[in-house]
Amino acid sequence: MNENILEIRHLSKTFGTHAVLKDVDFTVRKGDVTSIIGASGSGKSTLLRCINLLETLTTGEILFHGESVTGGKLNQSAYRARVGMVFQSFNLFNNLSVLENCVIGQRKVSRVPKEEARKRALYYLKKVGMLPYINARPAQISGGQKQRVAIARALAMEPEVLLFDEPTSALDPEMVGEVLDVMKSLASERMTMLVVTHEMAFARDVSTHVVYMADGVIAEEGPPSQVLVNPEDTRTREFLKRFLAQD
Amino acid sequence: MVEQLFTDIGSIWAKYGTVYLTGILNTLILATVSTLIGCVIGFICGILQTIPCLPGDLWVKRALLRLLRGIIRVYVEVFRGTPMILQAVFIYYGMPYFFGVSFRDIWTVSILVVSINTGAYMAESVRGGIMSIDAGQFEGARAIGMNHFQTMLYIVLPQTLRNIMPQIGNNYIINVKDTSVMFIIGFQDFFAVHKMVSGAVFKYFPSAFLEMGGYLCLTLLASFLLRRLEKRMEGKGNYELVNEDQLVMTAGTYKFTGEAPYEEKSRDYQGEKP
Ligand SMILES: Nc1ncnc2c1ncn2[C@@H]1O[C@H](COP(=O)(O)OP(=O)(O)OP(=O)(O)O)[C@@H](O)[C@H]1O
Ligand SMILES: [Mg+2]
Numbered sequence: 001m002n003e004n005i006l007e008i009r010h011l012s013k014t015f016g017t018h019a020v021l022k023d024v025d026f027t028v029r030k031g032d033v034t035s036i037i038g039a040s041g042s043g044k045s046t047l048l049r050c051i052n053l054l055e056t057l058t059t060g061e062i063l064f065h066g067e068s069v070t071g072g073k074l075n076q077s078a079y080r081a082r083v084g085m086v087f088q089s090f091n092l093f094n095n096l097s098v099l100e101n102c103v104i105g106q107r108k109v110s111r112v113p114k115e116e117a118r119k120r121a122l123y124y125l126k127k128v129g130m131l132p133y134i135n136a137r138p139a140q141i142s143g144g145q146k147q148r149v150a151i152a153r154a155l156a157m158e159p160e161v162l163l164f165d166e167p168t169s170a171l172d173p174e175m176v177g178e179v180l181d182v183m184k185s186l187a188s189e190r191m192t193m194l195v196v197t198h199e200m201a202f203a204r205d206v207s208t209h210v211v212y213m214a215d216g217v218i219a220e221e222g223p224p225s226q227v228l229v230n231p232e233d234t235r236t237r238e239f240l241k242r243f244l245a246q247d
Numbered sequence: 248m249v250e251q252l253f254t255d256i257g258s259i260w261a262k263y264g265t266v267y268l269t270g271i272l273n274t275l276i277l278a279t280v281s282t283l284i285g286c287v288i289g290f291i292c293g294i295l296q297t298i299p300c301l302p303g304d305l306w307v308k309r310a311l312l313r314l315l316r317g318i319i320r321v322y323v324e325v326f327r328g329t330p331m332i333l334q335a336v337f338i339y340y341g342m343p344y345f346f347g348v349s350f351r352d353i354w355t356v357s358i359l360v361v362s363i364n365t366g367a368y369m370a371e372s373v374r375g376g377i378m379s380i381d382a383g384q385f386e387g388a389r390a391i392g393m394n395h396f397q398t399m400l401y402i403v404l405p406q407t408l409r410n411i412m413p414q415i416g417n418n419y420i421i422n423v424k425d426t427s428v429m430f431i432i433g434f435q436d437f438f439a440v441h442k443m444v445s446g447a448v449f450k451y452f453p454s455a456f457l458e459m460g461g462y463l464c465l466t467l468l469a470s471f472l473l474r475r476l477e478k479r480m481e482g483k484g485n486y487e488l489v490n491e492d493q494l495v496m497t498a499g500t501y502k503f504t505g506e507a508p509y510e511e512k513s514r515d516y517q518g519e520k521p
Contacts, residue, residue: 054386087387087390089383091383095406105393109393140485154391
């Protein structure tokens with residue numbers, strides 16, 4: 001049942017005169033774990049932010065289950081609630097406890113009853129291993145823990161797709177593993193995910209799809225075995241060579 | 248002589264003590280109520296001023312937003328840029344000219360004037376407070392589907408409130424002192440009592456001495472209480488780790504929507520694992 005959840009059609013995004021995304025087209029199917037790789041400034045973050053409507057598209061459209069989310073028919077808030085986002089800088093709500101962070105969206109956006117929202121939040125916090133810290137405030141926990149809470153917060157909205165923008169890039173090396181483990185377990189449960197990452201091991205071992213972006217276009221996409229091992233595009237080859245040389 | 252001073256104060260207090268206390272009470276009520284209303288005005292102006300103007304919005308919305316910002320701007324400049332004592336006179340004696348009614352109730356006018364004045368200062372504090380909140384807080388809220396109003400109410404304003412508590416405290420203390428200008432329209436505050444009593448007994452210094460001490464006590468007390476409040480708003484410095492066993496979350500107890508969503512997905516996923 002490979003139904004299309006998200007279809008990005010002819011998406012372009014310009015900041016002033018700077019064309020950051022140029023006619024990007026791709027599709028996310030249910031259960032796909034897509035890794036988006038590419039050089040800094042190639043537009044990966046901008047692509048994710050467009051998908052979550054944090055940026056307004058210059059042209060093009062995004063279809064969610066075949067329905068346009070930019071045409072105004074679909075309620076944008078409802079759409080955002082169905083598409084979760086995990087940021088590089090966590091963006092946990094500083095005025096709320098760990099538990100409240102995972103409850104507030106359910107209560108105010110999805111109108112889940114109080115007790116149910118609490119249970120759901122606890123369930124996902126347990127899943128990411130943050131149950132002991134439910135009373136802590138974001139300022140009181142480590143980066144890796146913050147990111148795991150941010151994942152639980154996104155999951156608590158029960159989204160159909162989760163977008164990750166370099167979820168481990170702001171973390172100390174020793175904390176990267178705990179966040180990747182959570183993401184791996186989500187992948188193994190067939191959560192649909194779209195992950196911008198510089199973790200080549202994650203892209204290679206966990207994802208079902210790899211998208212290589214260069215200068216605002218998708219230069220190459222396909223299964224990891226193809227894109228990462230036998231890339232057709234010369235830019236991909238160059239990128240991987242440079243990247244693997246760094247490791 | 249210093250002894251003379253204290254006997255004078257003693258005799259004034261014996262005769263007019265309750266009048267002074269009523270004055271203090273009136274001052275505190277006026278300052279407190281007006282500061283609270285002023286904060287509400289400030290927060291409303293702050294929210295309205297920071298409604299984002301998106302490129303895709305209709306021109307009507309953009310025009311309205313611009314108009315709204317203009318009005319708030321004028322309000323802030325006018326009430327921040329003129330003396331409160333004049334504002335009081337202006338509103339109190341101006342009403343009959345513009346609306347054909349005059350305020351009978353001196354309390355209403357006084358609260359109105361001080362609130363509007365405080366609101367003008369608070370509007371700027373709140374705007375600054377909102378601007379100082381990290382953009383990530385807005386994005387985190389928008390990413391889970393909150394609209395501008397919800398984002399403000401549940402995420403941004405609580406943080407703003409905590410950040411601008413010192414400014415609110417400042418305004419409160421200024422109001423405790425500066426409500427004294429409301430004597431101009433006949434409000435019976437602490438300072439008005441001084442004018443009345445010293446006029447009656449012809450002893451200016453003892454009463455002024457009492458007033459100085461009284462105001463200083465009030466503001467010191469306010470200062471102390473505000474710090475306590477700030478401390479409490481910071482929240483606890485530590486947190487308790489929760490033992491998993493104490494939670495109702497044992498396997499199978501979560502009945503929400505029946506089951507966990509992506510485990511369900513995994514069941515009907517028919518593709519193969521890589
Ligand atoms: N708000 C903005 N205004 C103007 N230019 C922007 C804005 N956001 C991004 N850009 C530009 O768009 C380009 C792509 O940025 P983006 O953040 O999408 O890159 P990226 O692929 O995520 O890079 P990185 O790997 O460093 O995160 C950059 O050149 C950046 O300067
Ligand atoms: Mg980026």
